[in-house]
Amino acid sequence: MSAPRTLYDKVFDDHVVYSGEGDTLLYIDRHLVHEVTSPQAFEGLRNAGRKVRRTDCTLATVDHNIPTVSRKNFKSINSFIVEADSRAQCVALEEHVKEFGLTYFGMDDKRQGIVHIIGPEQGFTLPGTTVVCGDSHTSTHGAFGALAFGIGTSEVEHVLATQCLPQAKSKNMRIRVEGKLAEGVNSKDIVLHIIGVIGTAGGTGAVIEFAGSTIRALSMEARMSICNMSIEGGARAGMIAPDEITFKYLKGRPLSPRDGEEWDKAVAYWRSLASDEGAKYDIEVEIKAEDIIPTVTWGTSPQDVRPILGSVPDPSDFPEAQRGNVKRSLEYMGLVPGTPMEEIKIDKAFFGSCTNGRIEDMRSAARVIIASEKNGGPSKVAEGVYAMIVPGSGLVKQQAEAEGLDVIFRKAGFDWREAGCSMCLGMNPDQLKPQERCASTSNRNFEGRQGAGGRTHLMSPAMVAAAALTGHLTDVRKLMGNRISEDGGLKITEYADYLTPVTVSAPPVEATEQTESGPTPVQAAAAASAGLPKFNIVRGIAAPMWEANIDTDKIIPKQFLKTLLRTGLGSALFWPARYDVKTGAEIPEFVLNREPFKHASLLVCTGPNFGCGSSREHAPWALNDFGIRCVMAPSFGDIFKNNCFKNGMLPLELPQSDLENLYKDAEAGLELAVDLENEQVIRPNGQPPVPFKIDAFRRHCLLNGLDDIGLTLQHRELIENFEEKRTTVWPWLDGVGYAKKGQKVVAVPVGGQAKKKMEW
CATH class of the missing domain: 3.30.499.10 (Aconitase, domain 3)
Structure with missing residues (x-):
């Protein structure tokens, strides 16, 4: 008899395409795409001559950049969005979905919305699936018993090209909330209370399973709110086992399994996903519902x-x-x-x-x-x-x-x-x-x-x-x-009244033609995708920092995400601390505005959880563009750490005592060297080097500048074999709603959500 497994273990195991040297190669069932983290990914595909492997498993929309004013007079994105950089990103997505044949909910489509709302709404998000998006709050979809996590732009390109991702296995963490909530307390209070207990790094390196009588009593919408903020607790993902409330929510949605034999088969599989009795967790946290107030x-x-x-x-x-x-x-x-x-x-x-x-x-x-x-x-x-x-x-x-x-x-x-x-x-x-x-x-x-x-x-x-x-x-x-x-006295209506068929072909969009002045921003935004600079020895000045929880918004704020390129972000690095927000003038006291740190190629931070927060790959891009190829810290946000490796950078975790010594060297303006070949940080003035160890496969890829997509495509036959098995065992995942051009799905009336605990 096999050992008891958790919900996370089961979903992870069911998606293994290949497990060997390096991370496990996981198959990705559902990919959500928006305008901010995708332009460089599509350009990478184009430059490498690659197609989107599974258009039926990808759904795109615009959400981050768009104005929320009335669309009464909306004609096109070109005329509606005033801000040039925002408009360019949205136009880029429209061009890309047209070129690569993706399903797209544009601003003239009533189904358009925030990616993490339209996925569940359409039945695109299903229990037991792997779901990714270039957005850290992809953890939302874990409320359905899906393994859902945010990825960086390089990984967006990776999924588009291969429908797979190399992933290390995370730790299992369970947070049980038991008891009845006091009146006036709801899911947002629960998750804020949890984060207050475990901290923003409490779930680092783990997938959290939310369990207990309090969680089971919540509606699907309340569960989504909790899983949404798993990332704010440092977790890779958050999950809740699917149950009757889940099934009632999904039944009849446009992209859910079809009613009848397929639906029954899907539900039978979904029921099997619950964690086994006796399954082991690396971390367990108990919360009493009675302790939570607004x-x-x-x-x-x-x-x-x-x-x-x-x-x-x-x-x-x-x-x-x-x-x-x-x-x-x-x-x-x-x-x-x-x-x-x-x-x-x-x-x-x-x-x-x-x-x-x-x-x-x-x-x-x-x-x-x-x-x-x-x-x-x-x-x-x-x-x-x-x-x-x-x-x-x-x-x-x-x-x-x-x-x-x-x-x-x-x-x-x-x-x-x-x-x-x-x-x-x-x-x-x-x-x-x-x-x-x-x-x-x-x-x-x-x-x-x-x-x-x-x-x-x-x-x-x-x-x-x-x-x-x-x-x-x-x-x-x-x-x-x-x-x-x-x-x-609110009038509660059935969601079925608003469901409409999903059609395959992307709606026609206005092409942005090349003008006499040159190519469009989309055509001009070329970024190399194959091959990375080799990382052998990086030598130079190290910038010293002491803060804990340096988040991606501090590394590069949102106004600089409106770019179609991977380059040119070095001047925006640490903008909120580096420049006066009112005048834009440099703040002389900030470390990167001082000599010799203006020319730093390394960064030493003594505070933990560096790079927590968003999935934006712009953070490592900005560091790289400034000239910093290695960050040394006690710990890193999971997505940031992964994004660094994807860009040929080294996020180096070191013991606090070693960091304190390196911080003193850096503060004195002395030169350090990170020798990856020999796995040591070389200190000045003949002081003993600081040894370190990183994953052997990561080290091999950095030393040789290997491209992840090329490595994955070496397993093309295994990917095809997995897809054949997937079609046989889980046929409802093949995108029947819009897999073939022109095909339509007629929505079935929804049976209504469970009448249990609801947000009041």
Whole structure:
């Protein structure tokens, strides 16, 4: 008898194409594509003469860059999107889906929306699948029992070309939440509480399985919110075992298995995915539901949480090693220790994102508005506050309007918008101004995340609605009173009313023709994809840094992601700390603005979790473009670490004591050398070298500048054999909804979601 396996083990094992030297080669079932992380990937395909291997397993949309203003007069992306770089990325995607024959939900398609909302909405996301996207919040799809994780642009190209990815096996981590939630507490409070307990690095190197009676009682939308923020706890992915609630949600969706024999076979397989009794976990965490109350963030990391009835912390409350980071966060947020959280005033309220932009989230906020008015509380957005509501997809917007939610919001003074990522990351016109404070349903409160100098407090949809009405952070339970469990008389409609067939062929798009002045930005954006510079000995000045949790937004903020190239980002490296956000002038004290560190080729950081946060490959691109090919730190964010290897860079994990010594060398402006051949860091003045060890296969690839895609294609026959097995065992994964040109699928009415715990 085989050893008991976890949910993660089972899904991972079912997708192994090849296991030998180096990482295991995994087959990828579902690939979601958006405009920000794909241009360079498609250019790489074109330059190498490669096609998309499985167009039936790829779904594309625009979301990050697009404006969320009315589309009443929309004609084309070229005329609608004003900002040039944003327009170029969206035009690039339209050209690429046309060239490579992909299914595309464009801005004139009511199914367009945020990738992590349209995937489940269409039944594209299914239990037991592997799901990837060039976006760190791909972990959302783990709510269905899928192994879903974010990838960098090089990996986007890899999946497009091979439908596979080399992956190391992660650790198993289980977080059990047991008990009944108090009234007024929902999934966002659960996940913020969890991150506060484990920290932003607590899940590093692991896939988290969320389990326990509290999780099982949640709706699918609530489960998605929890898995969405797994990445904020440092995890590679988050997963929840599929059950009856999952099956009811999926039944009848356009790309779900067809009703009848195929559906029954799929459900039988999905039931087998639950972790076996006695399965072993590397890390286990127990959380009591009764310990969770409405929770908000106070700082610039998702781990900086406080219950709403608490107060702003004092740096002295933290271990000495953390106090510097706490002081910086408080200064950035403009907060004074000891201030009650409920006394913090806001300027804006943002409702949306892949975390909380679904219909259930909107019902939750609408209930707060209705209950507050009935209880004699405020019924309109507070004076001086701007509040916006951004549906996660066109179908969510349509359903909300059918239920009259938009009327409730508009009457209360909320701005009702079109679908998109919006102010979650401010790559579009929806942004905070410097020092503006926002109550947000999004997933990150990093410095500058919602706009340069903007201050973000994360919380649930209900809490954002409460803050918008009162003008300050507020315990929503005070507005709800004894109506906390009531639906407020909302009209709940069936999702089936909004399902439409998915057709195969990409809708026609306007070609951006070459002009007399030269090629279009898309045609001009050529980037080499085959082969990497060899990494043997990298010698030079090392820049010293001490901060913990240096996230990808600090390494390169979102405004520099609007590029079609892999190069030219060195000047934007560490922009928020390197330049004054108002004037753009260099800050003389920042290390990379000082001699000799202006010419650094190495970086030594004594703080852990370097590169946490987003999947944006732009972070290593910026470091590389500046001239830094090796970063030394105690630990790294998983996706950042992987992205470094994909670009011929070395993320080098070293013991703290060795880093302290190297930091002193770097601070003195002395030259260091990283010798990968002999696996040692050579110190100056005859001091003993620092030995290190990295994975033998990674080392081999770096020393020889090997291209991952070329290595994978050596296993072409094994990939084809796996695909034959896949069609036989899991036929519903072959993209029957749009595999053949012109084919259509007629949606079947949905049976309705489970009437269990629902976001209120």
